[in-house]
Amino acid sequence: MAETVRAAVQTGPRGIEIREFPRPEIGPDDGLLRVEANGICGSDVETYKGHLGYGDRGPFIPGHEPLGVIEEIGERAAARWGVEPGDRVALEVIVPCHACQQCLTGRYQSCPNRKYGHGVTGIDVEPAIWGGLAEYLYLSPGSVLHRIERSVPVEVAAMFNPLGAGVRWAAGLGGVRLGDTVLVLGCGQRGLASVIAARAAGAGTIIVTGLESDEHKLALAREFGADHTIFADSEHTVEKVADLTGGAMADVTLELTPMAAAPVADALLATRHGGRVVLAGLKGGKEIPLRTDLIVNRALQIFGAFGVDATANEQAIAIIESGRFPLEKLHTHTFGLDDTALAIETLAGEVPGEQAVHVSVHPHL
Numbered sequence: 503m504a505e506t507v508r509a510a511v512q513t514g515p516r517g518i519e520i521r522e523f524p525r526p527e528i529g530p531d532d533g534l535l536r537v538e539a540n541g542i543c544g545s546d547v548e549t550y551k552g553h554l555g556y557g558d559r560g561p562f563i564p565g566h567e568p569l570g571v572i573e574e575i576g577e578r579a580a581a582r583w584g585v586e587p588g589d590r591v592a593l594e595v596i597v598p599c600h601a602c603q604q605c606l607t608g609r610y611q612s613c614p615n616r617k618y619g620h621g622v623t624g625i626d627v628e629p630a631i632w633g634g635l636a637e638y639l640y641l642s643p644g645s646v647l648h649r650i651e652r653s654v655p656v657e658v659a660a661m662f663n664p665l666g667a668g669v670r671w672a673a674g675l676g677g678v679r680l681g682d683t684v685l686v687l688g689c690g691q692r693g694l695a696s697v698i699a700a701r702a703a704g705a706g707t708i709i710v711t712g713l714e715s716d717e718h719k720l721a722l723a724r725e726f727g728a729d730h731t732i733f734a735d736s737e738h739t740v741e742k743v744a745d746l747t748g749g750a751m752a753d754v755t756l757e758l759t760p761m762a763a764a765p766v767a768d769a770l771l772a773t774r775h776g777g778r779v780v781l782a783g784l785k786g787g788k789e790i791p792l793r794t795d796l797i798v799n800r801a802l803q804i805f806g807a808f809g810v811d812a813t814a815n816e817q818a819i820a821i822i823e824s825g826r827f828p829l830e831k832l833h834t835h836t837f838g839l840d841d842t843a844l845a846i847e848t849l850a851g852e853v854p855g856e857q858a859v860h861v862s863v864h865p866h867l
Contacts, residue, residue, distance in 0.1 A: 515552025565634025668695025
């Protein structure tokens with residue numbers, strides 16, 4: 503049994519170092535996960551670039567989409583989680599207290615007592631290995647995990663988080679119903695996951711936007727159920743939606759674009775009177791002009807989308823395990839731990855000749 507754990511540490515903007523940490527001793531209430539894969543998220547890209555979320559955190563192990571197999575587990579932890587060594591599980595980012603009023607009423611994502619998180623906690627917090635870009639990850643007593651069948655290919659199982667986001671944003675917050683027209687602004691992995699979720703929920707018409715450079719992603723969107731796609735950099739999104747819907751506009755609009763301001767206005771203008779708008783694209787603290795009169799006069803319902811909750815994760819895992827959709831077509835790149843920076847840059851579109859959609863790092867590769 504190795505005494506140390508290798509991990510990728512982000513030390514600053516565009517700074518990734520491979521370091522070794524002591525393998526933690528596991529007690530009755532915690533555990534250790536052998537990481538099979540960790541999906542790379544668009545927010546990982548922006549954090550890597552220094553645009554988002556680094557701040558005063560200090561060095562940390564990224565990776566908030568960890569999938570792996572229980573390596574060690576304490577007796578009480580095994581009973582609490584209902585797992586045993588050898589079980590495959592997916593982890594949520596948040597580690598709530600499970601005891602406050604927010605947690606006890608199902609709003610654990612708002613837990614005021616949460617101090618740790620997978621992929622966001624600094625290495626100065628013992629035992630350091632909180633993120634998924636490591637050979638092993640520490641399971642604290644408060645970790646939230648979900649079982650996934652080991653028969654599912656690891657690259658597909660590692661999509662639980664983006665698919666969970668699509669489920670929550672489209673079906674949960676967006677409330678997509680049978681026959682609805684759904685507009686998805688952005689065709690990254692979460693945009694494509696939203697297409698899958700909207701189609702599973704019974705949407706009548708699905709429209710997806712992207713850039714001309716995103717044609718490979720828009721082709722996947724059509725394959726997974728989008729009826730129409732729009733080049734947002736060469737076509738007028740709102741006018742195109744009006745044309746495609748005969749002026750009825752979208753019942754539900756999901757704004758998923760990172761760091762871009764214009765799609766927020768498009769979302770408000772392209773949604774029908776009384777429709778729903780879900781805002782999930784992080785803008786890195788940019789001040790976005792907001793025409794509140796549009797919201798009032800069009801009676802729009804606006805929802806801010808924070809992460810993926812347990813319900814959406816369970817529903818996403820059910821979709822994955824069903825084999826209903828050819829999700830393997832979304833996975834484009836697999837990297838080992840030593841190539842973490844290259845994995846992030848590939849998803850960012852910075853590697854010439856590579857067209858990435860879903861990218862994952864496999865620490866034991």
